[in-house]
Amino acid sequence: MSVGIRHDDLRRRNRAMVIAAVRRTGQPSRTEIAATTGLSHSTISAISSDLIAEGYLVQDKGGETPSLKRGRPQVALTLNPDAATIIVAGLSLNFLSAAIVDYTGSVVAEQRRKPCTATLSQADLVGELIATIRQLMAGQAGARRPLRIILSVQGTTDAGARTMLWSPITPHLDIPFADVLEREFAIPATVENDCNMMAVALRWRDPQRYRDNFIAILLSHGIGMGLVLKGELFTGTRSSGGEFGHMTHQPDGALCRCGQRGCVEAYAGNYAIWRNARRNPEDSAPQDGIEEADMRALAARARAADGPEREAYRQAGSAIGFGLGSLFALIDPAPVAFVGGGAAAFDILEPDIRAAIARTAGGRHSDAISFDTVSDELPLIRQGCTMRALTFVDQEIFASGTASAQGESIGKDVA
Amino acid sequence: MSVGIRHDDLRRRNRAMVIAAVRRTGQPSRTEIAATTGLSHSTISAISSDLIAEGYLVQDKGGETPSLKRGRPQVALTLNPDAATIIVAGLSLNFLSAAIVDYTGSVVAEQRRKPCTATLSQADLVGELIATIRQLMAGQAGARRPLRIILSVQGTTDAGARTMLWSPITPHLDIPFADVLEREFAIPATVENDCNMMAVALRWRDPQRYRDNFIAILLSHGIGMGLVLKGELFTGTRSSGGEFGHMTHQPDGALCRCGQRGCVEAYAGNYAIWRNARRNPEDSAPQDGIEEADMRALAARARAADGPEREAYRQAGSAIGFGLGSLFALIDPAPVAFVGGGAAAFDILEPDIRAAIARTAGGRHSDAISFDTVSDELPLIRQGCTMRALTFVDQEIFASGTASAQGESIGKDVA
DNA sequence: ACTCTTTTTTTCGAAGCTCGAAAAAAAGAG
DNA sequence: CTCTTTTTTTCGAGCTTCGAAAAAAAGAGT
Secondary structure, three states: OOOOOOHHHHHHHHHHHHHHHHHHHOOOEHHHHHHHHOOOHHHHHHHHHHHHHOOOEEEEOOOOOOOOOOOOOOOEEEEOHHHOEEEEEEEEOOEEEEEEEEOOOOEEEEEEEOOOOOOOOHHHHHHHHHHHHHHHHHOOOOOOOOOOEEEEEOOEEEOOOOOEEEOOOOOOOOEOHHHHHHHHHOOOEEEEEHHHHHHHHHHHHOOOOOOOOEEEEEEOOOEEEEEEEOOEEOOOOOEOOOOHHHOEOOOOOOEOOOOOEOEOHHHHOHHHHHHHHOOOOOOOOOOOOOOHHHHHHHHHHHHHOOOHHHHHHHHHHHHHHHHHHHHHHHHOOOOEEEEOHHHHHHHHHHHHHHHHHHOOHHHOOHHHOOEEEEOOHHHHHHHHHHHHHHHHHHHHHHHHOOOOOOOOOOOOOOO | OOOOOOHHHHHHHHHHHHHHHHHHHOOOOHHHHHHHHOOOHHHHHHHHHHHHHHOOEEEEOOOOOOOOOOOOOOOEEEEOHHHOEEEEEEEEOOEEEEEEEEOOOOEEEEEEEOOOOOOOOHHHHHHHHHHHHHHHHHOOOOOOOOOOEEEEEOOEEEOOOOOEEEOOOOOOOOEOHHHHHHHHHOOOEEEEEHHHHHHHHHHHHOOOOOOOOEEEEEEOOOEEEEEEEOOEEOOOOOEOOOOHHHOEOOOOOOEOOOOOEOEOHHHHOHHHHHHHHOOOOOOOOOOOOOOHHHHHHHHHHHHHOOOHHHHHHHHHHHHHHHHHHHHHHHHOOOOEEEEOHHHHHHHHHHHHHHHHHHOOHHHOOHHHOOEEEEOOHHHHHHHHHHHHHHHHHHHHHHHHOOOOOOOOOOOOOOO
16 A cells, blocks of 8 residues: 655655656756756755755756857756766676666676576576676775666566576576675665566667557567566566566467477577477477577578578567567557567568567557567666666665765665 | 656645545544554644545544443544545446446446447447436436546447447447546546456455456456556556457467457357357357356356367366466466356366466466456446546545535546 | 846745644543 | 543644745847
8 A cells, every 4th residue: 555655755756856857868957857847946956956965966067068048058967977886787698797887877897707607506606696796896996885786687587676586597596686696795786687677778768769668579599578568667466577478379389498388489589490490390399509690590591582491480470479469459559679689580570470460459559569679689788777776776875865875774675 | 757746745645545545444543544654643633634624534433332442432534425426337238327326435326228239329329328327317406416427338448548449339439438428417537448447346345365466357258357466457558458358369260259360259258158169160250149048058068068068168268278378477477356257157167277377387376376256247347436436536636625526627637 | 348138046935744742632440 | 530541633843845036147239
């Protein structure tokens, strides 16, 4: 049940709103902020001078532009890069990265490693992550302590963003990354699903196109999805949710990496396209270690001639299309961004995706369906993590007014 | 973008919260309200004495219970039945009802009609609705004007609850019921999907079981769904959404009433079970006018022997199960309530529903899946409408403090 | 060079809200 | 009849936002 609003909540929220406006807009004036938030000029003036005094915002007396307009020129407010730092880490198959990012979102320092994630014990996997972050922080000895750690993983997490429940990159289940990191570094930490972070990033990159309702689908070895509905990231009730790749396309159909049969992924994941192109039986075990180069070659052959490769892509497109149709039945159609290596073969997939959607009830208002592709997912995931973590920092630390900028409280309310 | 909080919003929200607490709890004391809302006793005291003075709440000096406890006895606060009335209407196949309901949710008066909805022109259909409401209001001549009209329809509505986009009960599309009713009666009106109202009602009836995440599925001639996620009614981005019955179960499969193929409904709707039990071909046209008695007889035969009737129910259960599996992949598992005539045959359906879910990736955390049945949907729909409309009244009219209780403003922000 | 106009930002008093502490009220217990 | 316990109300303090007016910082015009 929602709780009453106290008097001091009011200031907190309005402070957060001002910071959010600056983060979104880049360098708004006080007048602009007053307009977008609907608060009075006096209030904005009071809040922003507080925030400047506390060191979170800086005034940018833009000497460059000669303003052209009459009247007192607007003073741009910008985020103070030195106000805080966060750590953004990413874990995917055989790849581990960590970066220190400043309050404006710029990368300050970075570390990468290439551990063999599939064979590592759980302790060693966690150890690699901690070692990477430790090394990263060692390089920034004099700096202030980061206020937050965010880790994106390929795989599902719990709804509270504390634990990685399952991942294709390791056999181990339920790894409590957030708890481990908080214990190790005494900094609030969360674990996020990579596809969800892709969706968050798209929203920051192109707010025109990706505003309130859209879908990001990762086409890679597996199939992932990030979903934004009514302006908010959609997650499951217990997990990060949105497992588009594991909706059932064909009951009792092809064998999926998850162990079940007939999932969308079992037709549209790289391993599935590979399997079908090779004319291996539907129930043959999903193959690991298919390189992006292999898939590019496969796509090239599919483009060149109407052979088994093209048929494999047809099946993939059809599975994605019917899956989207079912999804659209539930949420109504929305723009879709296809992300990742598979998006490079979107030209081969598109006709069958569209044809399949058209054969579903969800495909009715097809005018709302538009496709877009982004081939490289890693920068997108990093950006999404960055913005999500900074937004948390904005809301939870700075907005509280008297909070020490040292991040003392490792609260559990990190959802 | 969310907007700043003004100073007067604060009172408004806290007033709404007090009213909500009374509506939920029934007859809480000021002390209880203070505890649940987290506001101070002084604030609750001030707000509730205002609300009593304005006539929305009444004190119930419970003379009956001899309190048993020491100290000043708590004074129960209850809603004042005379504070307002609303009109709750429902439109389904060949059935039209309208009722005046008081501020506590009790029915004051009611009218029913049985027009032949399928053959009526759009104007006549709308006319029947208006006539029914007019007749209802004529019977209550001296009473205060109702503050709101809510209409539940079998069919999809737009996300703003203004228009019925499509319904199986009439061939006409895009009937702007809300606008028509507002123009006719000068009372704010909304149109809601019946299954969504079922879900709302379940939440009021059994808040223990149906709290934050659950699914209501209507098994009838067609298949409908109402979904509550994270405590809020889930709707699509453009429509009432949640068209569970039109997720694709079998690509290019059986012919559905919607014109597409392979929808869940094309296997699990009454007409589909009937079609399969008769061994009519999958692409034969869905048959209208199947009575509940016919279905009961069919279910009896299915229970009695393993013939085509039982096979038809097997297919239905399987379609529902795979559909739920796909839904669970997206939102994670949640309790399900099966509502309507079809729920009476749940015993025949259940094994196949469970078996199908177990064969999907979404069926993993099956401990969170529990089934329940409610056979009569009409009272549920009415209760859901009532509570939804009254909640709107609480928030929009009374919470505004100085609003005249006459409902002058027919605002457009009714979503 | 100076004044006038325009626009942005700050200042200041007024009004409203919630809170905590204390007082008042309304019972049962002894 | 007094004491204890619990609920409810009262009252002043401390915030916050708002509107109006003042101050600041430019360009425009003569």
